[in-house]
Amino acid sequence: MAFFGKNAVAFLLMTTLFGVSLGAVYKVGDSAGWTAMGSVDYKKWASTKNFHVGDEIVFDYNNKFHNVKEVTHQDFQSCNAASPMATYTTGSDSITLKNHGDHYFLCGVPGHCEAGQKVDIMVTPVSLRPSVVSLGAVYKVGDSAGSTAMGNFDYKKWASTKNFHVGDVIDRGETEQISPLHLAALR
Numbered sequence: 001m002a003f004f005g006k007n008a009v010a011f012l013l014m015t016t017l018f019g020v021s022l023g024a025v026y027k028v029g030d031s032a033g034w035t036a037m038g039s040v041d042y043k044k045w046a047s048t049k050n051f052h053v054g055d056e057i058v059f060d061y062n063n064k065f066h067n068v069k070e071v072t073h074q075d076f077q078s079c080n081a082a083s084p085m086a087t088y089t090t091g092s093d094s095i096t097l098k099n100h101g102d103h104y105f106l107c108g109v110p111g112h113c114e115a116g117q118k119v120d121i122m123v124t125p126v127s128l129r130p131s132v133v134s135l136g137a138v139y140k141v142g143d144s145a146g147s148t149a150m151g152n153f154d155y156k157k158w159a160s161t162k163n164f165h166v167g168d169v170i171d172r173g174e175t176e177q178i179s180p181l182h183l184a185a186l187r
């Protein structure tokens, strides 16, 4: 019974954490995709978005004519594609945003960056949900029965009455705080 209770709690934690962490997917340039035709103002496009760590951006283009290179700020400014930090060439490149700050992308085909095929993806820190920001609750597994109680305590029912969030503390003899690190470890 006790082991089942722990699993039920872990399962609930995972579903809760995954629910918090689901990232958005943005197609760069929307329906126009990644193009040098001048039909998309990528600066304007990016300015309407609110990128967070864990979000995914997708570059969609014909790879006979374009590519995607992640470059430094300086190379972004000068449209220098000669020393990229990363190069993507599939024509449907999914990139997961892993860090805060600016991520600079341009097309390395001569003339394209100059024609406007460049985008600055600014990733802002994750804004936690109010319920997550609030002081974490402490849940003693099994309440007064404790996690080692044998037999007649319904752990599944106990867990189903709780609403776990990052920052909450699980107490099953030793305490354990739910942190964003758990979240990463669970992925």
Ligand SMILES: [Cu+2]
Pocket: 035, 036, 065, 066, 067, 107, 108, 109, 112, 113, 117
């Ligand atoms: Cu191009």
